[in-house]
Amino acid sequence: MITEVSAVSFRQNLGEMLNQVQYRNDSIVIKKDGKPVAALVDAELFARIRRMQERFDALSSRIGEAYASVPVEDGLAEIEAAVAAERKRG
Structure with missing residues (x-):
């Protein structure tokens, strides 16, 4: 599953997001001003x-x-x- 979050939300929920990627193999797209700037994927x-x-x-x-x-x-x-x-x- 791919989740899209704002940079602020990502920063506030970093631990939870890391668990989401590590244990559920999800991916996170991090947006700044509504535009994708980075992605967090499992190693x-x-x-x-x-x-x-x-x-x-x-x-x-x-x-x-x-x-x-x-x-x-x-x-x-x-x-x-x-x-x-x-x-x-x-």
């Missing part, structure tokens, strides 16, 4: 997110290296063609 989920980020960064790097010699205009044209083909298909 296991955070570790998975970090691993996914590392894999994404490695993949992005490999793609960047593979296309390093391709002129930007050619790459953008290829992307636009793929997007147009997919839109036409769907």
Whole structure:
């Protein structure tokens, strides 16, 4: 479950919120002036997110290296063609 709270409420109920995340595996979105500014998630989920980020960064790097010699205009044209083909298909 995801709970949204104000920063003031979070500060006032920190212990309860930590228990909610630790024991119920809930997540807390902390808002300031009505806008999300942070999230509190259990440590296991955070570790998975970090691993996914590392894999994404490695993949992005490999793609960047593979296309390093391709002129930007050619790459953008290829992307636009793929997007147009997919839109036409769907």
